[in-house]
Amino acid sequence: MTARAKIRLFVEAPLGAGQGIPLNKEQSNYLFAVMRQQVGDFVLVFNSKDGEWLAEVSNANKRGGALACVEQTGPLRLPPDLWLVFAPIKKARTAFIVEKATELGAARMIPCRTRFTNERVNVQRLQAHVLEATEQCGGTFVPTVAEPVKFDDLLDDWPEDRQLMFCDESRDALPAAQALAGKTGGKWAIIIGPEGGFAPEETERLRGMAEVTRVTLGPRILRADTAAVAAITMWQSVLGEWA
Secondary structure, eight states: OGGGOOOEEEOSSOOOTTOEEEOOHHHHIIIIIISOOOTTOEEEEEOSSSOEEEEEEEEOOTTTOEEEEEEEEEOOOOOOSEEEEEOOOSHHHHHHHHHHHHHHTOSEEEEEEOTTOOOOOOHHHHHHHHHHHHHHHTOSSOOEEOOOEEHHHHHHTOOTTSEEEEEOOSTTSEEHHHHHTTOOOSSEEEEEOOTTOOOHHHHHHHHTOTTEEEEEOOSSOOOHHHHHHHHHHHHHHHTSTTO
């Protein structure tokens, strides 16, 4: 039955054997009008708490259908306690950042307004991109997109127990694999600068923080969206799920 379930769907309802799952209008329209699912078809569902479950369509009403849990197909898999702090860029590329951060295993994304940040963000829309990416990549936990925060406010309230990997473009920063060697996992964040980089005073503040590990991502200047993917990949390979 699992092999026949090609659709994954995030739901709010609790999941368990025999549990009914009401669907909202948007979900019902997607399943029954767009994907042409019918009563007796199977869908994979998750809710960020109870793992992944196989569910059977019990009501195919396009305005408000329902599913019924059959069996658990996978446990809840939490990502590492890794935040991605990024300066918003153009809409499509900001969407790319949160989508790829979700696929690569970040638990939380924080848009940060730096001195050179000019773009605004729609958090609700970004969260929708995250949800879609989670459904597509097989995740069972949906990461969160925080409300935008000013650079200074972010660092003023920075938790002392969370390490921060700063992607520093200066020549004296160590390659990421070398800089992270000997570090331990746990609570971490990665901070990516805006197009044009951080302002000098922002860079100096980051360099002065005890929680910061400075890294370089190579000899070429990367676009912000490329840097986000490269940084998470490197962190995962040294300290995260791929180590």
